[in-house]
Amino acid sequence: MTAVTTPGTRGEAAATPPPDASPTPYSHLRIVPARHPGRWVATACVAVLVAMVVSSLLTNDRWEWDVVAQYLTWPSILSGAWATIRLTAAASVVGFALGTVLALMRLSRSPLLVGVSWAYTWVFRSVPLLLQLLLWYNLAYLYPHLSLGVPFGPEFLWFDTLGVIDKFGAAILGLGLSQAAYSAEIVRAGILSVDQGQQEAAASLGIPRRRQVTRIVLPQAMRSIVPTAVNEVIGLLKGTSIVYVLAYGELFYIASVIYGRNGKVVPLLIVAAIWYLVLTTLITIVQYYVERHYAKGAVRTLPPTPLQRLRWSSAVTRARLTGRPVPPHVPPAFAARARVGVLTRTARTSGGPA
Amino acid sequence: MTTRAPHRAAGRVEVHGVHKSFGTLEVLRDVDLTFEPGTVTVVLGPSGSGKSTLLRAINHLEKVDAGFVTVDGDLVGYRRCRGRRGDVLQELKEREILGQRTRIGFVFQGFNLFPHLTALENVVEAPLSAQRRSRAEVEAEARELLARVGLADKADARPRQLSGGQQQRVAIARALALRPRVLLFDEPTSALDPELVGEVLEVIKDVASTGTTLVVVTHEIGFAREVADSVVFMDDGVVVEQGPPAQVLDHPRHERTRAFLDRVL
Numbered sequence: 001m002t003a004v005t006t007p008g009t010r011g012e013a014a015a016t017p018p019p020d021a022s023p024t025p026y027s028h029l030r031i032v033p034a035r036h037p038g039r040w041v042a043t044a045c046v047a048v049l050v051a052m053v054v055s056s057l058l059t060n061d062r063w064e065w066d067v068v069a070q071y072l073t074w075p076s077i078l079s080g081a082w083a084t085i086r087l088t089a090a091a092s093v094v095g096f097a098l099g100t101v102l103a104l105m106r107l108s109r110s111p112l113l114v115g116v117s118w119a120y121t122w123v124f125r126s127v128p129l130l131l132q133l134l135l136w137y138n139l140a141y142l143y144p145h146l147s148l149g150v151p152f153g154p155e156f157l158w159f160d161t162l163g164v165i166d167k168f169g170a171a172i173l174g175l176g177l178s179q180a181a182y183s184a185e186i187v188r189a190g191i192l193s194v195d196q197g198q199q200e201a202a203a204s205l206g207i208p209r210r211r212q213v214t215r216i217v218l219p220q221a222m223r224s225i226v227p228t229a230v231n232e233v234i235g236l237l238k239g240t241s242i243v244y245v246l247a248y249g250e251l252f253y254i255a256s257v258i259y260g261r262n263g264k265v266v267p268l269l270i271v272a273a274i275w276y277l278v279l280t281t282l283i284t285i286v287q288y289y290v291e292r293h294y295a296k297g298a299v300r301t302l303p304p305t306p307l308q309r310l311r312w313s314s315a316v317t318r319a320r321l322t323g324r325p326v327p328p329h330v331p332p333a334f335a336a337r338a339r340v341g342v343l344t345r346t347a348r349t350s351g352g353p354a
Numbered sequence: 355m356t357t358r359a360p361h362r363a364a365g366r367v368e369v370h371g372v373h374k375s376f377g378t379l380e381v382l383r384d385v386d387l388t389f390e391p392g393t394v395t396v397v398l399g400p401s402g403s404g405k406s407t408l409l410r411a412i413n414h415l416e417k418v419d420a421g422f423v424t425v426d427g428d429l430v431g432y433r434r435c436r437g438r439r440g441d442v443l444q445e446l447k448e449r450e451i452l453g454q455r456t457r458i459g460f461v462f463q464g465f466n467l468f469p470h471l472t473a474l475e476n477v478v479e480a481p482l483s484a485q486r487r488s489r490a491e492v493e494a495e496a497r498e499l500l501a502r503v504g505l506a507d508k509a510d511a512r513p514r515q516l517s518g519g520q521q522q523r524v525a526i527a528r529a530l531a532l533r534p535r536v537l538l539f540d541e542p543t544s545a546l547d548p549e550l551v552g553e554v555l556e557v558i559k560d561v562a563s564t565g566t567t568l569v570v571v572t573h574e575i576g577f578a579r580e581v582a583d584s585v586v587f588m589d590d591g592v593v594v595e596q597g598p599p600a601q602v603l604d605h606p607r608h609e610r611t612r613a614f615l616d617r618v619l
Binding site for chain 1: 413415448449452453454455456458459460462464466467468469470471479480483484485512513514515528529532
């Protein structure tokens, strides 16, 4: 199965050039691709497992796919999904805005700012989110009224706490403030990952401080911030389900209310799961393009997006079928690669196992 | 001294009694130097002799512990105030220091181009945001500068798509875009492959002919001989000797200079 060359013969071959030193001494030989028996066995095993899963999904009628289909676009489920999106978006904005401020505080030269930022992260990372949510929801017990005014001085505006912090408000505060503690560390790590020379070069050019951060440092930091940040947003999306303790009508709460009423627990959990999957997929697609945007400085040429690849390869195929030249908007490297792909594929089929 | 285009009166740098320590390590010890307007000075010395710190002190990237630096008579980083608190040196606000730096260009050993911006964007960034000049004017000038360093066709390329020599030439154009009176080069060619050194030195030579005061830290003795008006040799944080290249390079008076030149030549 495997051809073994003894070290001795290999050494000799390397030391002395082949007797017939024509420019392409091997070109008449057929290439036999390497075999990977282990890979074939593993593939077969996994294929059987996948088939088992699919068949059980289809044949076990306790999944009740008709109920799933019925509730997937149920108006209250849709409104729950929408509430989940709103919660995620608002908490992400609060979390990352405050997190960026905390990160900049942590990197400042004032010991008080550093200390406060550190303490914030310490407290909000230590206390369970569930507990935080309930605390925020009960803020009115601690402070029945909120007011705007001079610290320790006169107050100008009065609010009823219950009027300002409803279920949605408490959910945003709880999710957003605890998210800020995590995002602060993510943003700080991103900023630290940017080469010190960048900030130094900006300073030597006299670029104003704010501009140094927004134009030079943060865009480069984004490259390492984005993947982890999206991870956090996805975590947050699923984390919003914890808000059901406030009886706020997000996706999971609505699903649980419905199965509480009709007893179809599993199908409704599947409905919620499908929606979380769809939303996570959307976020992942956004992530791809955001990451691509911030990769501009880090790679020589950006790899094509899946859409571009699809468009280009269909253009190449069309050109090949019609015999016309490849249209000019297809990069020459891609057209060439497409051709090479065809060549290797034909080589493989002709040289592969009979 | 070589004859060159009429000097602009601006660009006189004076370094007086400068000390700088990092922890217990004294990197600069009582350095006194004057760089005349429009001249080219090459600073030589073994690594760790304080050359880079001297350059960084001139544009206040490093705060000195004692002594002071002036550019055209203005203190760098401080302002003399005779007020309620008596005759004092008031430390400048960061914004004012950033303003001062626009008169002092700096070219780094590692280029430090902004990798996410194109060559053109690198060059226009500081004139736009630090000098608040109009975009049309700045862009036209930036394209001229890129053409001058031989990169007219690379305006839209990002640093990662350029060779080291090209990147350093963009960095020089970026420093020139602020129309500085003084230009500091911190080992501009030591991160480059040998065959790329020449193109960068050519550009520096071209800049030298415009009357900007240049201070160049480099190990390129040939460049010093050809272009410099004066050569400064530093070792262990002090200026060991200075003078015209013919004197310092060919007839060094100090043993340490001689030993260093023997090693690099």
